Structures are given as structure tokens and as C-alpha cells.
Amino acid sequence: MSVVYEKSKGLTDVKLHYCPGCAHGIVHKLLAECLEEMSETENAIACVPVGCAVMANKYFNFDAIQCAHGRAPATATGIKRVDPSKIVITYQGDGDLASIGTCEIVHAAARGEKITTIFINNGIYGMTGGQMAPTTLPGMKATTAKHGRDVKVQGNPIRVSEMLATLDGPVYIERVSVTTPGQVAQAKKAIMKALKVQKEGLGFGFVEVVSSCPTNWGLTAVKAMEYVKEKMIPYYPLGVFKDLTGEGK
Amino acid sequence: MAKVLMKGNEAVGKAAIEAGCRFFFGYPITPQSEVPEYLSEELPKVGGTFVQAESELAAINMVYGAAAAGARVLTSSSSPGLALKQEGIGYITNADLPAVVINMMRGGPGLGTIQPGQADYHMCVKGGSNGDYHNIVLAPASVQEAVDMVMDAFDLADFYRTPVIILSDGLIGQMMEPVEFNYSPKKDLPSKDAWALKGKGKGEKHMIVNLNMDAEDCENHNIALQKKYDEIEANEQDWEEYCMDDAEYAFVSYGTSARIVKSSVDTLRAAGYKVGLIRPKTLYPFPVKAFKRENIKKYLDVEMSMGQMADDVKLACNDVNKVAFYGRTGGIILTPEEVVEFGKSVMGGDK
Numbered sequence: 001m002s003v004v005y006e007k008s009k010g011l012t013d014v015k016l017h018y019c020p021g022c023a024h025g026i027v028h029k030l031l032a033e034c035l036e037e038m039s040e041t042e043n044a045i046a047c048v049p050v051g052c053a054v055m056a057n058k059y060f061n062f063d064a065i066q067c068a069h070g071r072a073p074a075t076a077t078g079i080k081r082v083d084p085s086k087i088v089i090t091y092q093g094d095g096d097l098a099s100i101g102t103c104e105i106v107h108a109a110a111r112g113e114k115i116t117t118i119f120i121n122n123g124i125y126g127m128t129g130g131q132m133a134p135t136t137l138p139g140m141k142a143t144t145a146k147h148g149r150d151v152k153v154q155g156n157p158i159r160v161s162e163m164l165a166t167l168d169g170p171v172y173i174e175r176v177s178v179t180t181p182g183q184v185a186q187a188k189k190a191i192m193k194a195l196k197v198q199k200e201g202l203g204f205g206f207v208e209v210v211s212s213c214p215t216n217w218g219l220t221a222v223k224a225m226e227y228v229k230e231k232m233i234p235y236y237p238l239g240v241f242k243d244l245t246g247e248g249k
Numbered sequence: 250m251a252k253v254l255m256k257g258n259e260a261v262g263k264a265a266i267e268a269g270c271r272f273f274f275g276y277p278i279t280p281q282s283e284v285p286e287y288l289s290e291e292l293p294k295v296g297g298t299f300v301q302a303e304s305e306l307a308a309i310n311m312v313y314g315a316a317a318a319g320a321r322v323l324t325s326s327s328s329p330g331l332a333l334k335q336e337g338i339g340y341i342t343n344a345d346l347p348a349v350v351i352n353m354m355r356g357g358p359g360l361g362t363i364q365p366g367q368a369d370y371h372m373c374v375k376g377g378s379n380g381d382y383h384n385i386v387l388a389p390a391s392v393q394e395a396v397d398m399v400m401d402a403f404d405l406a407d408f409y410r411t412p413v414i415i416l417s418d419g420l421i422g423q424m425m426e427p428v429e430f431n432y433s434p435k436k437d438l439p440s441k442d443a444w445a446l447k448g449k450g451k452g453e454k455h456m457i458v459n460l461n462m463d464a465e466d467c468e469n470h471n472i473a474l475q476k477k478y479d480e481i482e483a484n485e486q487d488w489e490e491y492c493m494d495d496a497e498y499a500f501v502s503y504g505t506s507a508r509i510v511k512s513s514v515d516t517l518r519a520a521g522y523k524v525g526l527i528r529p530k531t532l533y534p535f536p537v538k539a540f541k542r543e544n545i546k547k548y549l550d551v552e553m554s555m556g557q558m559a560d561d562v563k564l565a566c567n568d569v570n571k572v573a574f575y576g577r578t579g580g581i582i583l584t585p586e587e588v589v590e591f592g593k594s595v596m597g598g599d600k
């Protein structure tokens with residue numbers, strides 16, 4: 001019998017703890033496949049966040065370090081500067097990257113660190129039980145904004161990809177999602193490209209994944225995907241925000 | 250190597266390079282800014298890397314990454330900056346990684362003053378981050394000793410896989426003294442190959458872990474850390490004794506204060522007082538072995554803080570009533586005269 005599908009060797013056999021319908025598992029798989037297809041699994045080092053993906057070091061079948069909340073871009077900087085031949089990845093949630101770690105991601109991007117950041121934007125603090133994130137949509141409910149985010153009280157969400165695209169440092173920034181097979185294929189392409197930008201020494205690559213958190217959104221897996229399509233993507237439009245590779249759109 | 254005249258802040262930078270450190274991540278703050286200034290120029294000349302981080306938080310988390318990747322790595326700051334670095338110091342400690350951190354202390358709390366101080370004893374010696382842990386803390390009293398201690402710090406860090414803090418102050422950072430650099434590793438240093446992040450290659454993947462979800466795992470990790478501290482306390486206590494042979498009274502003082510106290514001891518000796526000085530060179534481990542003396546009537550703790558080390562002296566001599574304290578704080582440098590007066594007030598006519 002011929003093998004038509006195989007789990008990526010970039011992942012271990014440890015059982016994922018993610019909820020059904022959560023985007024984390026899909027993005028782990030895409031990252032692992034990209035590294036495997038680039039033959040970089042043996043050369044990769046992941047900086048994992050504080051958030052639901054804190055245990056990603058057990059799932060990734062490559063070197064990894066658990067970083068302090070939001071500081072993965074700084075820790076990745078330290079690793080990459082010691083050995084620029086490594087492929088160094090930060091994998092971060094929106095609380096991690098766009099709240100407590102805003103300073104670190106902005107400056108790593110501005111310095112043009114030759115690392116790749118995968119940013120999981122699910123509009124909520126997943127791990128701690130559904131508190132408001134910097135990316136929580138206006139009107140969206142959270143355990144610390146029970147009546148829905150009121151921008152007059154809690155302020156406005158941050159569109160990180162657009163913000164980082166104003167900097168001269170980054171080489172490649174794209175926002176993707178994973179709610180349809182087409183989007184998954186596009187997300188994989190984006191991750192692959194961001195990794196290649198690093199491998200070729202061009203600079204900083206950033207892929208934002210508009211994601212789901214059915215558990216803390218109080219939705220079923222299917223409804224959560226619909227919510228991404230109907231609410232999240234209109235606020236966080238998909239597309240390429242910066243590309244200095246010369247490969248065009 | 251011949252002696253050269255160097256400013257403390259530059260000398261510690263050179264000491265790091267001599268000890269094989271090629272990575273520095275830091276952020277400017279008076280009175281230590283010459284450390285990053287010097288290393289920004291000198292590290293690239295030896296193939297090293299200097300990064301001016303966006304904050305002390307970022308700097309220490311860069312150190313975390315570089316240490317995880319197996320490098321000898323340095324950061325330096327002064328008091329408010331050290332306060333920010335506490336997050337990363339805890340993570341590096343928990344992950345059993347080696348790193349060297351220099352604190353050129355200034356007066357506090359808060360923004361405090363840019364003048365020299367010693368009020369970070371609690372933060373650095375007792376552990377300013379969360380959790381049950383210690384870092385090795387070395388306290389130099391001269392530029393030469395700062396140089397030697399920076400070199401030793403890299404060996405100690407690698408040997409025990411722990412952060413080592415050089416607890417100095419703005420006076421030593423800013424002062425010029427003749428120094429020489431003679432680095433040779435004092436310890437048989439273990440290879441980092443078994444744990445450093447270098448990409449797994451054909452071997453097993455490496456993980457630098459900081460979260461132990463299971464409380465039992467977390468306690469076991471803590472117990473392992475405590476075993477390391479037992480070893481450090483048994484093997485690494487270091488101190489200097491000055492005029493202690495026939496002493497009936499002993500000053501206890503470290504770093505810059507100890508330099509001042511030394512001249513006060515000379516003055517008091519000339520006046521007939523049987524007084525000496527115990528100068529801890531390691532603050533953690535505290536040199537309790539230096540305090541096993543029946544003949545000392547009183548220990549006179551002198552610091553540029555409000556007596557943060559005095560508690561350790563009380564524990565070391567096992568008698569709270571045997572310890573007197575005098576100190577200045579908030580950036581005021583002690584004078585030998587006020588220390589002499591303090592000595593006389595404690596010793597009275599007891600010559």
C-alpha cells in the first residue's frame with residue numbers, strides 16, 4: 001500500500017492537549033511540515049510562549065525553549081546571535097505578543113532580527129480562561145469584559161501586522177487564517193516563505209494566524225470557525241502587508 | 250600581563266572578553282554605562298556580538314537565549330535596571346543556565362540617585378525574583394578584584410549552571426586603578442553539549458524547560474536546586490580577614506564600604522583598639538565559616554545601606570546581641586571618621 005499521508009516528522013508522538021477546533025494544533029502541523037520540507041528540523045530552535053502553546057516544546061520534534069511571557073523575541077535574539085546558522089522561531093499568542101511582549105516584538109522586528117515569528121491571534125487569553133486580549137474585538141465578550149469590549153472603556157484592538165509593517169526592519173509580513181482548506185494551504189505557504197526569508201539571511205519574517213478559541217469564545221468548533229470568518233477576518237484582513245523579497249504579491 | 254590603568258566599568262568588560270565571553274546584551278544606566286559603551290566597541294573586534302537591548306527586561310531575556318545556546322554571556326546594569334532584570338534572572342536560574350550579571354549599585358529605592366550605594370543586598374543576595382532560589386553573589390572591593398571576580402564568575406556559572414551576580418557599586422565602576430588580566434580556568438568545566446540548544450542534528454532534541462505543571466515535578470526540581478546550593482555553600486565561601494589575629498572586635502563590611510572600614514581599622518589600631526575586619530567576598534554563599542570565633546565581643550556591621558547584611562552576620566555568629574550596625578544610605582559614601590566614631594561608641598574604653 002502506498003502512503004498518501006503521513007504525520008510530519010517535525011512533530012513528536014506526544015498527544016496534543018489543545019481543545020477541538022483550536023487553531024494551535026493546525027499551525028503546529030504546518031510549521032513542522034515546513035521545517036521538514038526545508039530539511040531544517042535538525043537545525044531548528046523554537047522559542048515557545050506563555051499561553052496555551054507553553055507545552056509546544058513537547059510537541060515539536062526539534063530543540064525548544066520555554067520563554068518568559070512575551071519575551072520570546074528577546075530570547076530568540078540571544079539564540080540567533082550566538083549561532084546565525086540556526087533557524088530560530090518564536091511561536092506566540094496575542095496576549096503574549098501584543099500585550100506583555102509588545103516591546104520585544106516591535107524591537108526584534110525593528111532590528112531586523114533574522115528570526116521567524118508565528119503569531120496566533122485568537123482574540124482572547126486562552127490559557128488563563130478567557131480574559132480580554134489586546135486583540136479582543138469591539139463588543140466581543142471576555143471574562144474581564146463581561147458585557148463585551150467597550151472601546152470607550154477598554155480601548156481598541158491592535159492590528160499587529162499592519163503596525164509592524166510600518167517598520168523598516170521586517171522583510172516579510174503576512175496575515176493568514178486556517179478555517180478552510182484553501183486558507184490552510186495559504187498559511188503553509190506563508191510560513192514556508194517566512195522561514196525561507198530567515199534561511200536566506202534576508203531578515204525578519206512574521207506570519208499572523210487569525211485563530212480560534214472555541215472554549216473561551218463559548219462556541220462549538222464549527223461555530224468558532226464561522227466566527228473567525230464573519231467577525232475576526234473583517235477586522236483583521238488577510239493578506240501580505242510587507243514583502244521585500246522581490247517575489248511580489 | 251603588564252598592569253594598565255583602567256576605569257572599573259571598562260575593566261569588567263575587558264575581564265569578560267579575557268574570560269572568553271563573546272556576547273553582551275544590555276541597556277544604558279548610570280553609573281555603569283561605560284560597560285556597554287566599552288563592549289560595543291571591543292566585542293566586535295574579537296568576533297563577538299554586542300546588542301543594545303530595548304530594555305533590561307529584553308536584555309536579560311536575550312541573555313537567557315544566549316545562555317541556552319551554550320554561550321558565555323554577560324549583562325550589566327545598575328539598581329533600577331537590576332530590578333527589571335529579576336524576571337529573567339528567575340527564569341535563567343530555574344532553567345539551570347549559566348550567566349553573569351553585573352550590578353554597579355546606586356542609591357534607591359525607585360529611581361533613587363545615581364550616587365553609589367549598597368542597598369541591593371536583599372534584592373541580589375536573597376533573590377529578587379519569585380521562588381526558592383539563590384544566585385552566587387561576588388562583592389569586589391577594588392577594580393582588580395572586580396576583574397578577577399568577573400573571570401571567576403564565568404567559571405562558577407558554567408560549573409554550577411547558575412547565574413552569578415557581581416554586586417559592586419558606582420564608585421568601583423567609575424574609579425581608575427591599575428589592573429592586570431590573567432585568566433585561566435580554575436575549575437574543570439563540564440561540556441555543554443548535553444543540554445545546549447544547537448539544533449538536534451542526528452541526536453536527541455534538547456529542551457530548556459521552565460514550566461513544571463505538576464507540583465511534584467516542580468518540588469523535585471526545587472530540591473535539586475537546593476542540593477546545588479548546599480554544594481555551593483560548602484565549597485565557595487570566600488572572605489578576607491584584616492587585623493583579625495588578636496582582634497576582640499570585628500568590623501564586617503563588603504565592597505566599597507570595606508575599603509573605607511579598612512582605613513578606620515588602621516586608625517583604631519593606632520589608638521590601641523584590638524579591632525579587625527572580616528570582609529565577605531562571597532555574599533551568597535555568605536561566609537559563615539568566618540564567624541566561628543569565641544573571642545569576638547562584638548561584630549560591627551558597616552554598610553552603605555540600612556543594615557541589609559546585618560541579618561546574615563547575626564545568623565552567622567548565632568547571636569543577635571553581638572551585632573552592632575552603622576550605615577549611610579541613599580548614595581552617601583561613608584567617611585573613615587564616622588566609622589571610627591561608630592567603632593569607639595561600640596568599644597567604649599575597651600582597648
Ligand SMILES: Cc1ncc(C[n+]2csc(CCOP(=O)(O)OP(=O)(O)O)c2C)c(N)n1
Nearest residue numbers: 050051052069093094095096124125126127
Ligand atoms: C508574567 C506573567 N503574567 C501573567 C501570566 C499568566 N498568563 C499565562 S498565559 C496568559 C495569557 C496568554 O494568552 P495568549 O498569549 O493570547 O495565548 P493563548 O493561550 O490565547 O494561546 C497569561 C496572562 C504569566 N504566566 N506570567
Ligand code: SF4
Nearest residue numbers: 018019022052126213
Ligand atoms: S483554550 Fe482556546 S486557545 Fe487554548 S487550547 Fe483551548 S481552544 Fe485553544
Ligand SMILES: [Mg+2]
Nearest residue numbers: 093094124126
Ligand atoms: Mg490568545
